[in-house]
Amino acid sequence: MRRLVLAAAALAASAAGPAALAASTVAELKNNAGQAIGQITLTDAPKGVIMRVETKGLAPGWHGLHFHEKADCSKSDFTSAGGHTHGAGDRIHGLLNPAANETGDLPNLYVGADGTGATEVFSTFLKLSDLKDTDGSAVVIHANPDDFMTQPIGGAGARVACAEIR
Numbered sequence: 715m716r717r718l719v720l721a722a723a724a725l726a727a728s729a730a731g732p733a734a735l736a737a738s739t740v741a742e743l744k745n746n747a748g749q750a751i752g753q754i755t756l757t758d759a760p761k762g763v764i765m766r767v768e769t770k771g772l773a774p775g776w777h778g779l780h781f782h783e784k785a786d787c788s789k790s791d792f793t794s795a796g797g798h799t800h801g802a803g804d805r806i807h808g809l810l811n812p813a814a815n816e817t818g819d820l821p822n823l824y825v826g827a828d829g830t831g832a833t834e835v836f837s838t839f840l841k842l843s844d845l846k847d848t849d850g851s852a853v854v855i856h857a858n859p860d861d862f863m864t865q866p867i868g869g870a871g872a873r874v875a876c877a878e879i880r
C-alpha cells in the first residue's frame with residue numbers, strides 16, 4: 715500500500731512540477747462530518763520537512779495549522795489527535811514566543827472566498843520520521859488564525875480539519 719502511494723506521488727510530480735523528489739507521504743484531510751476535503755503531502759528534506767496543503771470547503775480567511783501528536787482523527791472534534799507535537803519539558807506554544815518548544819507550530823493557512831486553501835510550508839523543527847513515530851501524527855486545521863503567542867494554541871479555536879500521518 716505504501717509503495718502504491720509513493721508511486722502515485724512520483725507520477726503526480728512528473729506531471730505537475732517540482733515537489734516529491736524525495737520520499738513523500740500523502741494523507742487525506744477530512745472535516746468534522748468525516749468528509750474528504752483535500753490532502754496534505756509531506757516530503758522529507760535534508761534539514762526538515764516540506765508540507766503541501768490542498769483543501770476546499772473551509773471558511774474563508776486565516777486558519778491555524780499545526781502538527782498534532784497522534785495519527786487519530788477518529789473523534790469528530792479531532793481532540794483524539796492530542797496536543798501539538800513538542801520537545802521535552804513544559805509545552806510552550808508560539809512561533810513568536812522566544813521560549814516556545816512546540817515542534818508542531820506552523821504558519822497559518824489562508825482560505826480564499828471560494829473555500830479553497832493551498833500552500834506549502836517548510837519546518838526545520840522535525841523530520842518526516844519524527845512525524846511517523848510509533849503513534850504517528852496528525853495535521854490539524856483550526857477555525858481561527860494562530861496568533862503565535864497565546865497559550866496553549868494561539869487562540870486558534872476549534873479543530874475543523876484533520877489528516878492522519880502514519
Ligand SMILES: [Cu+2]
Nearest residue numbers: 779780854867
Ligand atoms: Cu492545532
Ligand SMILES: [Zn+2]
Nearest residue numbers: 798807816819
Ligand atoms: Zn503549539
